Amino acid sequence: MTQAVDQVDYNTLDAAKRRFIEAAKRTLQFAPAYGGVPAAGLGGSANAFSFNLAPYLHTGNPELFVSLVPEGLGTADDARPDDLTEEELRRFWWNIGIKILSCLTNDAASSGMQTVLLGLYLPSSTPETVFTPAFLDGFLDGVVEGCRRIGCVYISGETPQLKTKMIPGRLDIAGSVFGVMPPGVPPIDGTRLAEGNAIVLVESTGLHENGFTPVRKLAESLPDGYRTKLPSGQELWEAMNAASHLYTPLVQAVLREGIRPTAMENITGHGWQKLMRSAKPLRYVIEKLLPVPEIFQFVESHLEGGKEMMLSVFNYGAGFAFYTETEQDGERIVQLAKEQGLTAAIAGRVEASPTREVVVEPFGITFKGESFGIAKGA
Numbered sequence: 001m002t003q004a005v006d007q008v009d010y011n012t013l014d015a016a017k018r019r020f021i022e023a024a025k026r027t028l029q030f031a032p033a034y035g036g037v038p039a040a041g042l043g044g045s046a047n048a049f050s051f052n053l054a055p056y057l058h059t060g061n062p063e064l065f066v067s068l069v070p071e072g073l074g075t076a077d078d079a080r081p082d083d084l085t086e087e088e089l090r091r092f093w094w095n096i097g098i099k100i101l102s103c104l105t106n107d108a109a110s111s112g113m114q115t116v117l118l119g120l121y122l123p124s125s126t127p128e129t130v131f132t133p134a135f136l137d138g139f140l141d142g143v144v145e146g147c148r149r150i151g152c153v154y155i156s157g158e159t160p161q162l163k164t165k166m167i168p169g170r171l172d173i174a175g176s177v178f179g180v181m182p183p184g185v186p187p188i189d190g191t192r193l194a195e196g197n198a199i200v201l202v203e204s205t206g207l208h209e210n211g212f213t214p215v216r217k218l219a220e221s222l223p224d225g226y227r228t229k230l231p232s233g234q235e236l237w238e239a240m241n242a243a244s245h246l247y248t249p250l251v252q253a254v255l256r257e258g259i260r261p262t263a264m265e266n267i268t269g270h271g272w273q274k275l276m277r278s279a280k281p282l283r284y285v286i287e288k289l290l291p292v293p294e295i296f297q298f299v300e301s302h303l304e305g306g307k308e309m310m311l312s313v314f315n316y317g318a319g320f321a322f323y324t325e326t327e328q329d330g331e332r333i334v335q336l337a338k339e340q341g342l343t344a345a346i347a348g349r350v351e352a353s354p355t356r357e358v359v360v361e362p363f364g365i366t367f368k369g370e371s372f373g374i375a376k377g378a
Contacts, residue, residue, distance in 0.1 A: 009127055013159055016131040020120075020157045023140040027118075027147040027154045034116045034180065037153055047155050049117055059184040066181075067113045071104045072174035075212045079219070079240045081226040090138035095243040096173070097142020102244035103209040104177045105150050106266040106320065109251040112188040113179030115150055118143075120157040120175040125166035127159065135171075142243075150248045152177070185255055190263040190278045190376055197262050197323045197350040198330040199275070199284060203343040204319030206295045208244040210268040211314045215240060215295075218302055230298050239295040245342065247320045253336045254322070261333075263323040267315040270374070273367050275321055276356045279375035283353035286360045288345055292317040307363045312371075323350065 021043050028037045035051040056064055077096050084092060105115040120143070124130045147154050157175075166172065181187055207215065219236055222228045226237035247266070254261065267274045275284045296317060300310050310316050324330045330346040337344035348361075356369030369375075 009161060012127040012131060013161060016127060016136065016159055017157075019131075019136045019140060020159070023144050024154045024157070026144045027152070030147050031116050031151050031153050033151075034114070037155060042155075049153065049155060051116075055183040061184055064180065065113075065187050067108055067111065067179045067187075068176060069104055069108045069113075069179065070174070070176040071107060072172065073100050073103060073209060075216060076207075076209055076241070077171065077173060079212055079216050079226065080237045083227075084237075086134050089132075089134035092237075092241055093135050093138030094142035094145075095241045097139045097144075098146045098243040098246070099209050100173050100175060101143065101146030101150065102246055103268070104175055105146075105152070105179075105246060105248050106244075106268075108177055108179040109248045110188075110264045110266045110320075112181055112185060112251060112255060112264070114182060114252055115152040115177045115179045115248060117178040118147060118152050118154045118175060119177070120154070120173070122157065122171055122173055123160045123162045123166060124171045125161065125163045126168045127161055129169050130171040131159070146246060149246050151252075182252065182255055185260075188261055188264050190280075192260075192262040192325075193278050193280060193282070193323055193350065194262065194325075195282060195350055195352040197325060198327045198346050199286065199348040199350065200322040200324065200330045200333045200344055201286075201290055201318040201347040202247065202250065202320040202322070202337055203245070203290050204267075204293065204315045204317055205245055206242040206293045207240055208268065208315060208319055210271075212240070214303060214313065215299055218299065222302075230294050232294055234294070236295075236298070239293075239298070242293075242295070245319055250320075250333075250337055250340055250342060253340070254333055257332060257336065259324065259329045259332060261322045261324055261329075265321045267318055267321060270372055271313050271315060272311045272318070272358055272360065273372040275358045276367070276369060276372060277374070277376045279356075279377040281353055281355050281369075283351040283356075284348065284358045285351055286348040286358070287362070288347045289362055290317045290343060290345060290347070307360075308365050311360060311363070311365060312367065318347070
């Protein structure tokens with residue numbers, strides 16, 4: 001007896017890949033200071049980017065600092081009701097396109113890297129149900145817009161069908177970025193972080209890409225689920241899905257200004273404990289808070305643990321941190337953020353300490369170093 005070949009659905013995959021290639025072509029000239037990709041050569045198994053070394057050679061510095069950052073979106077794209085309209089779906093997936101750019105490029109920005117190239121990895125078991133018109137239209141438009149804002153090129157992607165490894169109807173969204181430091185600027189690696197530094201916090205839009213697991217569980221317990229209305233009238237799924245801020249343009253503006261932060265942190269997993277990412281024994285005292293997005297106030301009112309839990313899990317309104325040697329540098333960063341439509345503030349200071357700790361004075365909360373085992377420079 002013979003049986004039909006259980007074959008990968010190449011018709012669906014190839015149609016999706018063509019859409020991804022078309023989106024990539026729209027980004028080819030987004031990084032003119034660093035180089036570009038000849039459009040005629042796009043679509044191969046490996047695409048070449050012509051990197052412009054002239055600005056680096058001009059500095060006379062023999063070193064070129066680069067970074068390769070892999071990251072995944074997690075479960076953010078599962079946080080939605082099942083009855084979204086086509087228009088709502090397109091808006092949802094547009095925001096997800098921004099979010100995957102955020103989780104990749106904000107990490108690169110924390111060392112001062114300008115993302116130049118983006119690659120995406122989107123496996124599924126049922127491409128015919130995940131690569132819908134709403135997904136392709138919304139997600140790819142979001143990715144292209146994110147690339148435009150950051151100044152990077154979407155150069156490659158992979159969309160494999162993994163029938164035995166993925167949940168039907170679900171998609172994993174991940175990728176990697178290649179970044180470089182601007183000519184003549186060394187990476188911001190935290191080695192200069194010291195007592196007396198000022199701490200500048202920059203606003204977030206909400207969850208960004210972290211903390212979706214407890215909020216998804218909360219949504220499942222609510223009578224109206226993801227359609228639950230917040231006090232403002234916005235539905236829960238919309239607040240959870242708010243497009244994240246992309247901090248690369250602000251970081252690059254700071255570096256162009258000649259300001260050299262002693263450290264920078266993208267506040268994601270572990271919440272405000274990330275402020276003590278350095279292995280140095282220092283105390284990070286926060287005296288001033290940024291406005292807290294409504295989504296966090298709603299979650300806090302429904303989950304146990306109060307503000308200590310919120311600060312240890314979520315960004316709670318502060319998506320990125322700069323550490324500066326002087327308050328003058330900090331004030332200039334606040335102004336540069338304002339010029340980009342972002343709210344920022346000198347929120348605190350770094351003090352000498354026998355151990356690592358974060359002190360959030362307005363709430364009387366202290367996080368000790370032993371609660372946050374990841375340390376940079378250890």
